[in-house]
Amino acid sequence: MAPKVSPLLLYAFLFLSLFFSQISSSPSAFDFINQLQGSKKGDRVKGLYNLKKYLKTFGYINDLSYNSSSWDADYFSDQLESAIRTYQTRRHLNSTGILDADTVRQMTKPRCGVADIINGRPGGPSEVVPNYRFYPGEPKWPNQKSQLTFGFAPGTPAKFFIPVYTALRDWHNVGHFSFQRTQYEHADLKFSLARGDHGDGVPFDGPGGNYAHAFSPTIGICHFDADENWVDHDPSPHSLDIRSVAIHEIGHLLGLDHSEVPGAVMWSEFEYGQKRRDLTPDDINGIRALYHF
Ligand SMILES: [Zn+2]
Ligand SMILES: [Zn+2]
Structure with a gap:
């Protein structure tokens, strides 16, 4: 005689298998x-x-x-x-x-799409002690231009606003820069979402993999990968913290390249579920050295 399986148990089993298959799969481009x-x-x-x-x-x-x-x-x-x-x-x-x-x-960890080594060499200043890096040629905003405007592309989900403001405020609190919101097309720093190959030569790759990038001064463009699961609150293992990624990408917009210090905001890799919202001494030393304040 075949054992009788309660439909409830069967549903519970189906639900749990679905749940675990989702946890174990989480596909990434890498x-x-x-x-x-x-x-x-x-x-x-x-x-x-x-x-x-x-x-x-x-x-x-x-x-x-x-x-x-x-x-x-x-x-x-x-x-x-x-x-x-x-x-x-x-x-x-x-x-x-x-x-x-x-x-x-x-x-295989998700990471920022900006290269670690640009034009065949890492930027300055140090080859010996691991620390912050500038881009080759040290591009920066002119020293007298310490007030920068920023804007979001039309259609940017509202959940990006507060985390990006907060990340800008954190850079402001270090000194030198202040930030004011304006219309996207007139802004010094332009934030938007983009998907796949979006025309700037650095395509996105779907969920995981490379999740955001920003260009060095004075280009001012920052793209978040629209295929990621972004959140403006504490992330789960399946979501990416906007504020942590924003503070990193703003570092690029201001002229910092990837740091060699694990745990610094300017370190390249960043995982789903992680938070790295606070500027470290390495990040602060970097921006101070670049703008002499
Ligand atoms: Zn980066
Ligand atoms: Zn882009």
Whole structure:
């Protein structure tokens, strides 16, 4: 005789399986890196070309002179090994040149879309002590222009307003800058959401992966990836804190590049469910050094 299953139990089971499958899946654009774990120089592994593209996007490979159909696209070359070593050094990981578990764990985290190394070199000022960085050439707002205007593109969800104001206020509290809201098209700092390839050469990639970027002075443009689950309150493991990301992207708008100090607001990676809303001494030293105040 077949055992009788109560419909209630069956529903509970279906609900729980759905729930757990959602928790365990949370797909990210960087998930492909997991399949490459353990790769090392001399290997040929399907998908290594995508890793090279990832490292090029974030500034660790200058030039990919071949395409995905070339015979060496998925070959673990000297160039790839050296790029991975540089990445590992910058992340304070063992500089093995091998795509080991620690490196994969770091690389698959969601991150800001701004490259860590621009035009083949990190910005100043220090090569020795890990700290804040400027962009090469140190682009900044003119020192006499300390009042900047900001605006949101028409249609920006209202939940972005308060977290962005608050992040601007936090930069203001450090000194030098003040911020005033104005119409989007006349603003020095322009905030908007964008999706996929949106025409500025740095496409977004769906949920996870790269979630926002902003340009150095005096371009003033900041894009949030419209495919992320953004929240203006304490984030759950499945949502991204607008205020934490805004304070980081505003740092770029003011002239700071990615810091090498883990925990600094200007560190590149930031995860769903995380909060990093407070400027650290490294961030504050950076903005003070750039604007001499
Ligand atoms: Zn960034
Ligand atoms: Zn963009």
